[in-house]
Structure formats: structure tokens, C-alpha cells
Amino acid sequence: MMSRFFQSDGVYYFLRTPSAIVAAIIVVIIVGGAIFAPWIAQSNPYDLASFSLMDGLLPPVWQGGDPRFLLGTDNQGRDMVSSILYGARLSLFIGFMSMAIATVLGVGLGLAAGYYGGRFDAIVMRIADVQLALPAILTALLIDGISRGLLPPSVQQDLRVVVLIIAIALSLWVNFARTARASVFVERNKDYVQAAMIMGQRPSRVMLRHILPNIMGPLLVIMTVDLASAILLEATLSFLGIGLPADSPSLGTLIRIGMQFQLSGEWWILWVPTIVLAALVVSINILGDFLRDIFNPRLR
């Protein structure tokens, strides 16, 4: 089993694509750091007791900072490394959750639309048209605005993350639906699907057991690319000040806070989270590109 894995085409091309290897390493480091943040971070940026104003605005170590704070501190005295680990944790959580919801929603609708065709397909595609006319960031802002109007302020703070996830997920599902639908149109006429239909298998079984595994390639690519989009979208919303509040900082929030120090010389407060965010998203996109090449044998 293992030997087959190591001999597979994917692993072969992976080991010969240095950029993919570097990207994978970066993703593993950041995701690993985010998952284990509570155990490896020296302080908890949400816990006011774990940092002190006395340590505020210390530069990174190589600029003569305090050896306790590798990448320096912000104006509140929070350790930048810890802030980033927790920030990445939140960003990745929101990214993964919204991507997962968008995948289930989009793939489900796309599969069914492509399989049944006809009126159901027309309805799903018209909804997708409307969604396309309202770009991702607009949808997200809109949902955010609606939630402000509908939810009482006391609940709003607690539900911010949920609202954000739903907003991002709703703006991404169309990609999945369109791709799944287009792939199903191709697969549906292939003989193995026809064989299953002739046998009288249940539509749900034909879709999930026969078609879905065969269209996983393009879907996996979109999942990767949309994970990157979701993380960017969250950062952008937080930057605009309508994503997450400052007391539970994601990478985007950290960048917004850092903006205030852009001109005053404390560059690290802005640039450390910016670079981490960019590195994470670039790496995910490189992996997405790599997957795209793998699944498109004609481009090899």
C-alpha cells in the first residue's frame, strides 16, 4: 500500500517540483503552528494577564529587541510570534470552515443539477447567475451588514466568526457548483455511468459512488484555490473593519492594527503578519497550481 503511494505519479511529480515542495513545507509549518498554538505560543494574546504594556513596541531580536520576543511586540506588549500563531489559527479555521461549507453546498447542487438537468438545473444555474452578479466581497459585506441589522448587538460579537464563515461560504459556492456541474455533464455520458443507470442503481448512489470519485480532481484544485481565496477574503473584511473585532485578532486584523504603525517606524507590527499571510496564501496557490497540472495530463 505504502509502496504504491510512493510510486504514484503525484508523488513522482511532487518530488520533481521544488516550488511545490517549498510551498508544502511552508503550509505545514504555518498550519502546524496554528493547530498547536495553545501549546507552543509563549503567551496568549486573548489573555490580558499574559502580556504587559511594559514590553510594548519592542523591535525584533536582530534590531536589538528583547530576546524573549523573537519578532518583537506590538503597542500592547503582545508577543508578535504568539499573536501570529493565534491569528493564523483563526484565519485558517475560518478559511477551512467556509471552504468546507461552500464545497458541500456547491458540489451537492452542482452534482444534482448536472445529473438531473432540466428544470432543476435551470433553477440552480439562474441562482448562480445572480450570485455571480454579486462578487464575493460584496456578498460577504452584504451578509455582514444584514447580520448587523438583524442581530442584537450583544449576540453580534459572539457570532462574528459564524457570520463571517457563512458570508465567505456563500460567496464561494458558485465555483464548486459550476465545476461540478460541468464535470457531471461530461461524466454522465460516459459508459460506466450509463452502465450504472441501466442496472437501475439509485441516483444518489450513481452520483456519490460512481461520478463523485471521478470528478474529485478538478474539485480538489478548486478547494485549494478557494481556501486561499477564503483566507484572503477574511483578511480583507477584517481590514475593512467589518470582519473580526480587534480583541480576537486574525491575520487580517493584525495587519489593520499594524497599519497604524506604518509610518512611525515600528514596521514589524505591519509587515510580520503581512508576510506570514502572503506566504501562506502564495504557498496554497502554488499547491493548487501543482494539483491542476497533475490532474490535467495534457499540460504535463
Add this chain to the structure above:
Amino acid sequence: MLTVENLTVQFPGRFGTFTAIEDVSLTIERGEIHGLVGESGAGKSTIGAAIIGLLQPPGFVSNGSIHLGDTDLLILGDDEAHQTRGKRISMIFQDPQTSLNPLMTIEDQLIETIQTHEDISTEDARSRAISLLEETGIENASQRIKAYPHQFSGGMRQRVVIALALCTNPELIIADEPTTALDVAVQSQVLDLIRGLANTRGIGFLLITHDIGVIAQTCQNVTVLRGGQVMEHGPTQQVLNAPEHPYTQSLMAAVPRLDVKLDRFLVPDTEEGVETAPIGRSAEDAERWLRSGDEMLGQGLSMEGVTVKFTGARDSLFRKPEVFVALDDVSMTIRPGTVMGLVGESGSGKSTMAKVLTGLVQPTAGTLKLNDSTLPLARQRGRKDPSRRVIQMVFQDPYSSLNSRHRIGDILAEPLWLYGLENDRAKRRDLAAAMLDLVGLSADAINRYPHQFSGGQRQRIAVARSLLARPRVLICDEPTSALDVSIQAQVLNLLKDLQARFSLTILFISHNLAVVRQMSDDITVLKSGKVVEAGPSEAFFNDPQADYSQELLSLTPNYVGQKGVASQTLVTEV
């Protein structure tokens, strides 16, 4: 004129360097049509690509020489090589549907090509283009030249492609499967055209094909390839009728004959390993299981007055969308335990008939019968309808008919589970393995995935899957047209054996008349959705009644040359 000497082409790759062509030599004279024949993977197209200098990277010529006249084609620089292309060597591709730029008119493409190689005014280029189109058999060329490719039919497009290849008056044209995508009637016209051009213009042709019939009909000389090496070469008559090399002999023996029905095909040795193995013990288990079904008698299948209409896409608000009649009042009766051959050109409605019988397409009128009882039409046929098990289907393309993400064992066990034939998981597995044995594959195939098998092996697996439903009726839609001729012979033998042993009722659909003659007891000829002729097979082949049937039979390249047959008739001239 063209001299290829000791050509070797290599492709460096992941598992070491692959030698696609090894030490191939051939010559083509002015006006000669030289056939290059071989099964898939023999390297036919690679030779063509090497001559015109368009080898797909990373392939390269590692040894040998290619001379056109006095020019050494291999030492030309990129620019010189590019100027030679079109000017002195041209090429015709297999699929006329995709060979023309869809956004440019025929006129633009022709004039552009002429002016690329000659300093000539647009007016002169246009009149040359028109006369070329006329020469290739396009009537009313001065008007049709303004059209876009999509406005032409497949055969017409191939003529345009040939006109484009001709328009700079090249010395050599490489034709890579030029008629494979065409129906026999159109194929015969295009081959006539090629023969005519070789005669009148003295153009040399390298005709690459897998079809022995095409070779027999057109070529003076032929080179037989296998695994990148030349097996045999010489005058067509001699190679086809008195092959010397054992491979050529067995290849010729495997070609289905149009002139007489044989009991079995002679099966050449293949590299796949012999799959006509003696039946093992577990195959007996499979056989016993197949026979243990309730009804062993053959079941008849018939359709009465079936009409199928498809509605095209709507493209005007005021006109109703066009209705395409795929089947028009078609009736057919397949006697229990016999094979019905269904023939017709592409678009004649053959596959639609299969889909009506299997319940994928809803007819607008007509009834179906399975052994005297009514067989429900598509929408009325429930998922649990017993006919779903009794009627099974074998598809054309063995690469897409097996789900590539499932193991062979799971694919084979699916009918057993679905129809409730065997509820024990382990027993399902044993039966699947036994059935593999019955169709001539080893039982350890069960743990592997479809992509690990060749086309012929996959088709055997597909047959095994259909047998595991314990069917009484098999519908085979072009089951061997995607296979090489030697593999085709094996699969057809297998189907014959199974049919005889289990008295299966088979609907055998094919565009290849020779194959149908070998397989069927009765025959139905379909044209544009209508039955043209129907009756016992041997009577049909000996004395076709309808005009269309006669034409079809006369156009089919007839190659009579099996070993031991003295007949020297090579080409049945039309």
C-alpha cells in the same frame, strides 16, 4: 524520392528511455502510395511525425537519416525545416472536425497557405484555391470557399483538409489515418481522391492506417510495423497474400472476412499472454453458477414500431426547435438464443436502439417485448424491474465503461449485490474471481484497478461484469471497434463461445460488415433511423436486396488474403 534509413526515435522519460521506433527504413517513389500498417503502439504516427519534423517533445531522432530528394531533412535548421513543411511535405490528420481553424473561412486558410510559400497575388491565390477545391470534389467551389469549416459535413471537411495539404503542390503527403473518422461511403471517395492525386500529380503518399482493407484498396507497397520495428515490407499483394513473417501471417488471419463466415477467428499470439487458456476449475464454478439460474432457455427480444425524436436546441423565437427523428417506426425481432447483427453508418440510429432497449432513451411511440411479455419503456421501467438483470450491455469503449476509481473486484461484485443474487460478501468475491477465469483472466485481477489492464483485457472484464447479472440477453454496442484487430479476434471468439454455451440472445451492433458476418445469425440494416433490410445473415451477404445494402457491401474494402486462400483478388474495385 523519400528515403528513410535506419530511423530510430527515442523518448526519454520517467522509467528510462523508451525507443518508439527502432531501425526503420523505407522509401517512397513519386506517385507511390506507401502503406504503413500496424496495431496501436506500433509507432506508425511517430514515423510520420519524424519525417515532417514535428515529433512531440521530448522525443528525438537518435539515429538514422531522412532524405527528401537530395535534402537531408534532419540537418535542416528550424527555419528551413519550417519552410519545407507545407512547401515540400504536407500532412493530413485523422479528424477533419478538429483539423481546421473554426474562426477562419476556408478561403482565408487556403490563401494564407498558398501565399506563405509563394509570392503570388491574392486574386491568383484565390483562383488556385477554387480550382483545388474543385479538384478535390467540392462542387460550386467559388461560393463555398466563403464558408466556415463548421458549415461542411465531415467528408467535405476532409476534402478541404486535402485541398489545404495540396495547395502548395508538395512532393510528399503524410496521411495519418485519413479515413478512420469517416463512414465507408465517404472513406471510399476520399481514398479514390488520394489514388487520383498520386496518379495525376505524382505526389508520394505515406498512408498510415490500422485498417488492412484500406491498405489493400490503395497502396502499392506496404510496411508492417510492430513495437517500433519493421516486421515485413514489400508490394501490397505479396505482403497481404503471402506474408512471410509469422506476425504478419497471424495479423492477416485475424482480419475478419467479408466473403465467408468462419466458426472461429484464428488468434495470433499477443504480448498480453495467451488468454484463451484452458478452462480452469474455478471457471467451472462460474459456469455451474450461470447455469443454476431459473430459466436457461434463450429469451427473445423485439421492438415494434419504435419511434424516437430528439428536440434540438432552440435557436429562434419564432420557429419551433428542430426535431430530429433518430428512429422512425422501427421494428425488429431477435429470436431466442440467436445473434442479431445491427449495421448502419454513424448517425443511423444504431446506438439509439440499444438505448431504447436498455431503457436509457424514452421512445415517442412503439412497444418492446421480452419473451412475449411487455418490456416497459424507459420512464415506466422501475429500478427493480426484472428486465434490468436479464438484459445486460457491453459497451464500445473499454476505457470508459469501467469506473476507473473502483477495483475490479468491486466492479464485478456490484451486479451480484444489486440484483440480490448473492448476499454473502466472500461468496461474491469468489464468484467474481471464477468469472474472471471464465473470460480468460487470472483471478488475482480482482485487487487491481482498470487502468492496469489493456483494452482487450478490460473488455473481458466488462463481459464478466455483464455475466455476473446472470443475463439472458446481451446488447453489445460496437464491442470491438476500439480494439486492435488481433485483440478483436480474441474478444469476438469469447463472445461466440459464451453465446453458444449459455444460449444467450445477443444484439450485436457494429459498423463493420465483416465483423457482423462472422457474428450473426440474422441481420438488420439501419439507415437514417429506418430499417432498410432485415433477414437471415448468410442470405443477406450472399444476395443483398435493398440498393443501400448493395452499395454498402460493395464499398466495404474486401480483403481476401487469409493464408491458404489462393484467391488473388486484392481490391474490389467499385
Add this chain to the structure above:
Amino acid sequence: MAYFILKRLFQSIFVMLAVAFLAFSLFRFVGDPVSQMTGVETSVQDQEQLREELGLNDPFVVQFYRFTTDILKGDFGYSYRTRQPVNEMIASRIPATIELGITALMISLIVGIPAGVYTALRTRGFATQTILLTTLVGVSIPTFVIGIVLIFLFGVTLGWMPTFGRGGTVDLGGWTTSFLTLEGWSYLILPAITLGVYQLTLTMRLVRAEMMEVMRSDYIRFATARGIPQRKLHYRHALGNTMIPVITIIGLQFGGVIAFSIVTESVFQWPGMGLLFLESVRFVDIPVMGVYLVVIAFFFVLVNLVVDILYLMIDPRLRVKEAI
């Protein structure tokens, strides 16, 4: 052909109606319009009277019909926040956003298409790898970070360009334009680049992928076998066929340009619709949000109709149907 356009027109009308419905539901159900318009001191009777005057007690369908016809007449209602008519607020902001969007789109096309073609034709060169890596970074860095970098570099450090607002406009009968003065351009260029970079990378990667696909097609191989010169092969045969899918996507991208102008306008304090929308989201100014939605969808639908017509002009398969 006419049917094709007509069908698209129907689809567009459906999209507009759906968006209008969305905007209406927003207006009607997110928060109570009456309590938004009135203060705490307004009596219940007055509130009820206002409710009656606004027609909020009418059946749902009637209200939606009135909402839609009002929009068609250009009557967009009043902002909760500024109490101004929304149509005036939007109208004064439209030129800024449109000019920003067009300039960004132009940058994206003028740089993106040639770069895509180049990288598709030279798949393995050093320049190609560099461009590809740069664009990958381009799609991965948030727009606002690009804006910040540009401001820092050209505005603060070098002091070449203004970084704030939209000075130097000329009024052309109600349409204020930055295009006519050098000063206007100096304000426009940084936001336009910021907005254009992301679209540029998308355009480039798309053109590259499509072009590589086309270069592999049979008709290109056949044209090569006929000795058609490289330049014609690339720009006449391949590029035309590449543009068919590209045009569709560029139409869809226009939505992205407008949407991301929200971010750009926020970074550069560019007085366009995006900034207005952002303020209205912050203050839950529902009428402005709703109208912005309708206006954006309208632009999107309009651009895509134009794209469909372009499509017809390029692709004879849609234009000429009859077989010969």
C-alpha cells in the same frame, strides 16, 4: 443569432429582478424602516401614519411592484444616515468608480493579455518562470496590502503621487472626470494600479492556460504542418481562438473589479460608490446598500450583454448556422 441575444436579455432581466428582490427584502425586513427614519421622540401615531404613507402596510407584492417601478423611474428613496435622496448620493459617486474601474481593467488587459501570450509560447524560459511566480504572488497578496505598499513607496518615501482622494477633476455636465488633467491622472494612477494588479494576474493566467490549450489543438498542428509562419500561427490562428473563452471571463471579472474597488477606495479614500457602500454597511444604511446592489448588478449585466455581442462577432459558429 437574434434569439441568442434575446435569451441572454431574458436572463439578464431575471438577474436584475432577483437582485431587486434582494434589495427590497433587505429594505423591508432588515430592521424597521420607520424606526430608522424617525427618532425616539416620534409618537406611535406619527409612526403609524408614516408607515401608512410609505405604503408599508400594503400587500407584499404591491410593495415590491412599487419598489421596482420606483427604481426604474430613478427614485431610490432616502438614506437613513444623511437623509439625502439616494440617487443623488450614488450619482455623484458613479464617475469616480467607473473611471477607476475602467482604468484598472485597461491595465489588466493591456499588460495581462500580452504577458499571457508570451508565457504560453515560451513555456520554459527564465522570463516566463519569473512572470509566473510574480503573478502567483500577485494573486496571493491582498489588494489592500498592495495599496499600502504603493502608498508607502510612491506617496510617502518618494513623494511622487498624492495618496488620498481624487483631486483635479473636470466637471463635464455632471460627470466629474480625472482623465482630462495631469493632476487628475496623478491621483488616479496608484489606485488604478492597485485595483488592476489582481485582475491582471487573473487575466494573464487565464490567457496563458487557454493559449496553451489551443496550441495543442489539431488545427494548430495542421497549420504548423503547412508551414504557416510562427507569427501568423500565434497571433492569427491561436490568439483568436484563445480570446473566445477569455472574453467571457473578462466580462465576469468586471464584477470583481467593481467589488474590489471597495477595498481600493477604502485604502486611498477614493470618493466612489465603494466607499459610500462601506460607510452604509458600517451604519446599516439599508437604502444605500440596496441601491448599490442594484447598480452593481446592472453594470455587471450590461457588461456581460456587451460581451455576448462581442462573442457573436468573433465566433462564426454562433453567427452562421446553415450548412452548405
